[in-house]
Amino acid sequence: MTDRPILIAGRNGQLATCLRGLAAMRGLPAVALGRRELDLENREGIDKLIASIAPSAIINAAAYTAVDQAESEAAKVFSINRDGAAALADVAWQMNIPLIHLSTDYVFDGAKADAYDESDIPAPLNVYGASKLAGEAAVLAAHPLATVLRCSWLYSPYGSNFVRTMLRLCETQPIVRVVRDQHGNPTYAFDLAEAVLRIAQRSVTDDRRATAGIFHLAGQGETNWHDFAQAIFHERSRRGARIPSIEAITTEEFPTAARRPRNSRLDSSKAERVFGIRLAPWRHSLEACLDRLVGEGETDAEGNRAGWRQRNAPLSDHARGQQAVAPDL
Ligand SMILES: NC(=O)C1=CN([C@@H]2O[C@H](COP(=O)(O)OP(=O)(O)OC[C@H]3O[C@@H](n4cnc5c(N)ncnc54)[C@H](OP(=O)(O)O)[C@@H]3O)[C@@H](O)[C@H]2O)C=CC1
Ligand SMILES: Cc1cn([C@H]2C[C@H](O)[C@@H](COP(=O)(O)OP(=O)(O)O[C@H]3O[C@@H](C)C(=O)[C@@H](O)[C@H]3O)O2)c(=O)[nH]c1=O
Ligand SMILES: [Mg+2]
Numbered sequence: 001m002t003d004r005p006i007l008i009a010g011r012n013g014q015l016a017t018c019l020r021g022l023a024a025m026r027g028l029p030a031v032a033l034g035r036r037e038l039d040l041e042n043r044e045g046i047d048k049l050i051a052s053i054a055p056s057a058i059i060n061a062a063a064y065t066a067v068d069q070a071e072s073e074a075a076k077v078f079s080i081n082r083d084g085a086a087a088l089a090d091v092a093w094q095m096n097i098p099l100i101h102l103s104t105d106y107v108f109d110g111a112k113a114d115a116y117d118e119s120d121i122p123a124p125l126n127v128y129g130a131s132k133l134a135g136e137a138a139v140l141a142a143h144p145l146a147t148v149l150r151c152s153w154l155y156s157p158y159g160s161n162f163v164r165t166m167l168r169l170c171e172t173q174p175i176v177r178v179v180r181d182q183h184g185n186p187t188y189a190f191d192l193a194e195a196v197l198r199i200a201q202r203s204v205t206d207d208r209r210a211t212a213g214i215f216h217l218a219g220q221g222e223t224n225w226h227d228f229a230q231a232i233f234h235e236r237s238r239r240g241a242r243i244p245s246i247e248a249i250t251t252e253e254f255p256t257a258a259r260r261p262r263n264s265r266l267d268s269s270k271a272e273r274v275f276g277i278r279l280a281p282w283r284h285s286l287e288a289c290l291d292r293l294v295g296e297g298e299t300d301a302e303g304n305r306a307g308w309r310q311r312n313a314p315l316s317d318h319a320r321g322q323q324a325v326a327p328d329l
Helices: 014-026 046-053 074-094 127-142 162-172 189-205 225-238 269-275 282-293 308-312 317-323
Strands: 006-009 030-033 057-060 099-104 147-151 175-179 213-216 245-249
Touching (some): 057 074, 057 189, 099 127, 099 189, 162 175, 162 282, 189 282, 213 269
Parallel strands (some): 006 057, 147 213
8 A cells, every 4th residue: 555645525524524533543544625625616726735635546525415405506516516526536537546436326316116226327306416416427527437436315423414313303302204205225424434445445556447437335224214213213212312203204295495316225236246345234333323422421532422432342343433533634
């Protein structure tokens, strides 16, 4: 391996935070740049900035991800998710280094009965999905050897995600209503980060043609938002905290600005074949996430709860990654 750092575009987002934590734990040099240092909307000078860092690879963990808000600011969304992504891909191609780019299950319209594989034709229902699909194409046009990873329903102890939204509702609502007719694969950001780092390291050393193209990579097992919420409440309740009652509703009963696919389950078998990578079952990783968010006892200086280290000692790498304090890189 090389001593040159991996450049992470994004800093405080879910995936960026997990990537930083895991890289620090492994002693892998990494530099994470948030939008203040590297603004994907105002791209002037990013080639010089990145050249000064001399990275071994670029991971693009930055994106505009507010799905409903995206409907009313499409120009900004496309600027970040398409043009910003393409600019990073262009720099990586010029520097002859690997680029790993993240995309989404929301590129699909949900009409398929089965899980989507990489040969299925995308047809996004909303601005966010359309911008991410345009981003995939722009990235691969600028960097034909880029790796595009489509994941789904990302959750973690950080940032904005469904798990944290549901835990917040537990504090304030006696009853929570959640749609049961949208199906997908929840993905723990630490599991994804671990896979992304492995793929990044491999593309630095291996023939990059093997790692080029689009791959689906999501947590194992499928669910719907209602059952996901119910599992979150179950985990919270097991830890002695109060939970609301839950009501299953239809998409029509929960109007939102953006349309969402009824089915965006991803078939991740190509990633397993090519990379030998299979993410953990979402139910298992949800427990690790809830241990972080609803642990027992006091929180220590590193954000860990008393007893957490002991209870999780024999767990896999991603759980250990959670103990790492993401450093100020
Ligand atoms: N969240 C999800 O459910 C899913 C996400 N994805 C994809 O995975 C990737 C990571 O998502 P996630 O970690 O959830 O994202 P978050 O919304 O948690 O974080 C967004 C990141 O993007 C950065 N960012 C936002 N605007 C800009 C900008 N103008 N210039 C530079 N950086 C910017 C933020 O920077 P800063 O650090 O400064 O805040 C932050 O690091 C994205 O590509 C997303 O599309 C795919 C499927 C599901
Ligand atoms: C808060 C809430 C949401 N919902 C519904 C709305 C929606 O259909 C579904 C999920 O809502 P959210 O807004 O949390 O999730 P959403 O923003 O749609 O999540 C998506 O984010 C982007 C970035 C992706 O790439 C996707 O993979 C996916 O994770 O749950 C309820 O039914 N009840 C509720 O109380
Ligand atoms: Mg959302």
